[in-house]
Amino acid sequence: MKPEDEKPEPKVTTSPKRRSLLTALAAGTSATFFGPWKAHHAWAQAAQRKPLVIGLTMDASGQYGASGGEERLGAMMAIKEFNDKGGVLGRRIETLHMDTETTPATGSRVAERMITRNEAAFLIGGLHSGVANAISQVAQKYGCIYFNTNSSSPTEAGKDCHRTKFVWDGNGTNFAHAIVKNAIRTSGKNWVLLTNDYVWGHQTSKATRVLAEANGAKIVDELMIPQNTRDFSAYLLKLQQIKPEVVATAVGGDDIKALRQQVVQLGLQKRMAWINNQQDWPDVYGLGPDQIFGVFGTTWYYRLDLPGVKEFVAAYQKQYPGMAIRVPGNVYLNSYLSTRELLRCVEEAGTTANIAVIKKLEGRKMPARDRLQHYDAWMDPVTHQCQQTIYMATYNDAPAEKDDIFKIVAQVEPKDVLDTDAPLACKLETYDATPTYEQ
């Protein structure tokens, strides 16, 4: 059989008026196919009702595997809420999760694959700052918007910031501002830093050191703790020899769980004051009461006496009944709020085109009530970091229920804990230098 295009064309005679009409029709058709890319793409998507794919780049294994699970559930809850309303821009939202293994190289590979092979419109998820940085470099290369939901190195919205990256957690400097002065006043001036030996630990301890020294404290020593350390006996012996008044830890994930257990076995929590820059909920949930010692920073607690908090906890329990972690924590909330904000911005922009959505996010104001926190938050347009309420907490020795393990001792306004170095270090790419991206 002859191919269609080899058939002889029929001879048609046309009048001048009809020719003009055909010319206009042809021009219109050409404009549809060859006209502005944006219009063409919108037409294609509307016609196909292509699902919107969101790539979830959360750790399911490694040091932050437990937190990665909570983070994924938070994003899924926000997505479900939108899908229940019909999706976003008339498109159903689908998710694709790949384990980033708490490993930067895996983060890069996952991001590359999600963007180039799975046509992910957006990437969401990050706990380990090295992994988040790796993902964001790939995302920026393609122009894909990436949400670092829970990693807290000051470099993430500092020297490693990107136009396409938005950082949703408080960073090490924010938490240090909230905690350090008070700890010097109440516990003493001789400090030792325990630092997880990777970018978040380094940067967080650096911020703590600067603030502590500026306020009259002396950093006697800094002990680097390699990631995945399980035995802390050598460090704890060393601490006993140094005899500091305050131990400031920047240790996270499974490492902090093991550290807490071993500190309690020696009773060292009673011999020196302990502050943990940031304590993620999944890293402390399930530990015994005596192991939740010291003062630590967080961005949320499930028993904050604020409107909407009880309903949010109930919604979590309804959606995820029988979960090992029975109540949501800061990691879950960060992921939920950020995903919801992204989808709102897409709706407001009326498109998934990256620059339009980025412009909706930059400088975005988020009321305290909407975020279940004490003070209004905003997305800093210069650094792309969400400035939000920081809480100081300690163990609750009068719990109202089994999960009520934190006592919030103070909440600090975002303006009082600003990371003033970040805007100096962050150089966002220009809009023009950011590739256009739309799925």
Next chain:
Amino acid sequence: MTALLPHLVNGLALGLLFALIALGFMLVVSLMETINLAHGSFFALGMYVALLIVAPPGDPAWLPLDAWKGFPVVVRYAIALALAPIVVGVFGMLLELALRRTYGRDPLYGLLLTFGAALVLEEGIRAVFGSTEKQLALPAAISGAVAIGDLIYSSYRLFACAFAAVAIGFLWLFLEKTPYGAIIKAGAHDSEMVRALGIDLARLRRYVFALGVALAALAGIVMAPIWGIRPHVGVDAVVPAFLIIVLGGVGSFWGAVVAALLVGLVVGISGAYASEWSLLSMYLLFIAVVTFRARGLAGKKSALDV
């Protein structure tokens, strides 16, 4: 020197714990020439089975039999130490049944099978117990801390070290001073002859594998209060275990024990004086030894050695 002494002692203690972790792995590798990559998962499974036994009544809610839970913690803990390795050993026997098809074939088959088993076990644990941190209750007698001079040391760690030393001693006695040990070693050296003597080699291998797995579980129970209990904790055990048996020399019991003590010393001292090197130090030690002595500290000389 006074400042160094506690770190030397701590390093040796850590070495004993590493030796306990590596014992089962060493047994299976040296007597069956099989690298059991599921060793770490059995280590984790031991922790969880112990947790079921030691946890208070009604925890977990789905456990139908908990008659023993009325006993004090010390009794439940003792039951866990005795019973959990046997339970996990049965799982080991099941894996050995599958592993049997790989004997005499490319070692890669055994590696892949045990690696797959490790993934299945870990996910199984996650599905049954969830991924959150668990705590193993301890008897009061071995909880808390003891003061040694002006330093404080964990009572439980002292118990764990003593337990590890006793376990190492018993295993050595079993292998060297009992007819069962002699048969096991003979089976490793000359399986044809052992079979010719009328010994059921298949059963022997099953029991050796089960013993190796039970030792992994025992190590898991002992390490649970120090490392914590989570589904992927086995990864933290299998890597040092592998390193220690290669460093000590495959097939050498005391080589593995000495290697474990050396690793403990290096990790302990570097943790105190060059903390950022503490994990890397064991690998540097490994490279240093293997560079000059490829068969490890006490490994048998290979035909390829010059």
